[in-house]
Amino acid sequence: MRRIFFVLLLLPALFTMPAFAQVPGAQIDVKHYTFDIKLNDADNNIEGKATVSVRFLNGAEGFSLDLVKKNAEGKGMLVSAVTENGKPVKFTQDDEQLKINTRAYKGNTRDYTISYSGIPADGLIISTNAFGHRTFFGDNWPNRAHNWLPCVDNIADKATVDFIVTAPDHYQVVSNGLQTEEKQLDGKLKLTHWVEAVALPTKVMVIGVAEFAVDRPGDVNGIPVFTYVFPESKEVGFKSYAVAKNILPYFIKNVGPYSYEKLANVQSKTIFGGMENASAIFYFEESVKSPDIEELMAHEIAHQWFGDGASEKSFGHLWLSEGFATYMTNLYLENKYGADTLKTRLIGQRKKVLDFEKGRLTPVVDTAVKTKFMQLLNANSYEKGGWVLHMLRRKLGDDVFWKGVRNYYSKYQGSNANTDDLRRVMEQTSGKDLKPFFTQWLRNAGHPNLAVSWKYNEKDGYITINVTQNQAYVYNLPLEVSVDGQLLTVPVKEKSTTARFRVKAKPADVKVDPNINLLASFEEKR
Ligand SMILES: [Zn+2]
Structure with a gap:
């Protein structure tokens, strides 16, 4: 994502404890989610029915899903029923988790359906846009999904997902993947069904529900590119967002195949400048008028490869998302506008790193941050990560660098990698020992x-x-x-x-x- 200045002000409200269900010893692997969500205009209550298809990695006497429980202020979710393959099972809820009582053996696969409701404390932003219209936007990074979705809210557990949204019929719904159904229901309601067949981490699963004007500025290699903007932003937004169709081919050509069924660029109420939700990127409201929209879009589109397709194994390796998105943006702009553009950007990004290190000296690979992941949205993850890739490119030469990038993406598309995984791919590609380089730049704080x-x-x-x-x-x-x-x-x-x-x-x-x-x-x- 791209940070915007007010992100920092929101921090205290956003921290939630993660559940590392996929670290060694994880009990379950989620294969698929179906989230059936009902929204209304009278209040901010949502009604959910989540079906979570689970494979047990170990024998278990019960297991947990992440879900924020209704708190003293009345925000959070209350679960009313859980079934296992259709039969009721016992459960308990604590502040952050739903505990399901069951006995399972390694290799068992089961469907759990959770009926729940409540006002999301976070994760699904229900608010009013600049034009006074009500909107709903998922905003799950880093682990805010479990404020409104029962899930394994961990980047390392990827799953395919269906969103079935029932909302007043004046809204349109955009989500990950492809829309397979839109039908009118009684009571001026509409059901919209989106299916994402590519496994995603929860951080990039979303719905956007608003009155939208929709455009299709073009297709790239058979991938439809859509623009979703508020109707009042139609003229300016259709024009400015259309640049996406010029960016997408650059990454397909240089990195590898695009992972998803479509690309939608969506004007939204995300708390970030841009949020790289897989195949449905959300941008801040004013982005439609931003002179930097091309750069912002290049960053978020690059994330479809780095962060969404090949995801970091844990947030300590966030630079594999943000450093790549930062440098891939530089490369796209260098290719389009020339070498001086790259130099100017590198000078600015170097200054950001040096300024940042005056206040905080931590390595880029920062595994010391265990919960407050928003802290990692810093110049280490973005600009220094990007700079390390630039120096790696100069060390290996353009051909070997790009070959290594392609090999890395091809190996980890659809799964997760850490910094050593990238190093090994780059070493295999280049035939060089890169351990000293990776250690001095990524595991060591500061700069020469x-x-x-x-x-x-x-x-x-x-x-x-x-x-x-x-x-x-x-x-x-x-x-x-x-x-x-x-x-x-x-x-x-x-x-x-x-x-x-x-x-x-x-x-x-x-x-x-x-x-x-x-x-x-x-x-x-x-
Ligand atoms: Zn980013």
């Missing part, structure tokens, strides 16, 4: 702070360049220096490195990192 000085030896026609690492951790990195247009590379490995290069004349123009290829701060001395 390099003091660079040079001297010209007129008698011998040499320039001597000295690089001193002024931070505690000693990096191994190539530092590029241009001397009157001649590009030199200083292999920096020690606390202090001195290298000599023959030059034609007394240097007049010396530039450190002229092509913006190193994430470091520089102190230049003559």
Whole structure:
């Protein structure tokens, strides 16, 4: 997703305890969800019937699903009944979980149907848009789905999903996958059924329910691209959102096949700038008028590959989503607008990393954050993650880098990966040992702070360049220096490195990192 400034203000309300049902020892693997949700205009109560198809990974005396229970303020869900393959079973609810009593053996597959209702405390945002109209938008990242959906609210348990929404008939419903049914019901109600046949993590399962104007600006490789905007935004939104059809081909060509049945770009009430819900991306309301819509869309569309298709195994490896989306956006824009655009963006992103590290020194792979995942929406996950990919690209060269990216996506499309999984794919592709590179940039906090000085030896026609690492951790990195247009590379490995290069004349123009290829701060001395 893309952060927007007010995200931080909402944080305290959003933290919920995750249930790591898919970490070693998980009891169940969810294969499919059918969420039957009834919405109304009189109040914010929702009525749900969720059928969860489960395979037991181990023998179990009961198991849990994540679901926020109705609290003292009256928000949350109350379960009225649970059935197992159609027969009633006993259950209990605590603040965050629904515990189902059953005896099961490893390999058993069963359907559990949970009847519940309540006012969502979060996760399904029921509000009013800028035009005064009532709207409903799912907003599940990182683990807010269980505020309104009984589920295994863990990124590592992917499942296919059906949403069957019954709502007043003036609404339209958009969701993941394909719409298979829309029918009028008595009482001015309408039923809309969407089916997602590709397994998703709960963080990107959504419905959007509002009055929409819908456009289809084009198809890409047989994938229909849709625009859903509020009717009042029709003119500006149909135009600005149409850029999606130019972005999609870039990622299909360079990374691999698109995973989903369609791509809908939806004006919404997400708390984020953009949220990469699989095949139904939600954007902030004002995005229709944003001059940065192309960049925002490139970021969210890149997530369809990185984050949705190939997902991180846990949020400690969030950079596999956000670092990739950040750098893939850079690559798309470089391809379209040229190398200077990439350089300008890298300079800005480097500054963000250096500024961020003044206040918080943690590695990019940040497994210390166990619950407050919103904290990970930071310059480490986005800009530093992106910068690491840039340096990896320069280290391997464009061909090998892209080949590695394609191999990684092809191996983990539809499943989950961590940082070591990416490293292994990149090592297999390049034939290089990348452990030192991954360790110094991703497992180590901070950045190189390099003091660079040079001297010209007129008698011998040499320039001597000295690089001193002024931070505690000693990096191994190539530092590029241009001397009157001649590009030199200083292999920096020690606390202090001195290298000599023959030059034609007394240097007049010396530039450190002229092509913006190193994430470091520089102190230049003559
Ligand atoms: Zn993102």
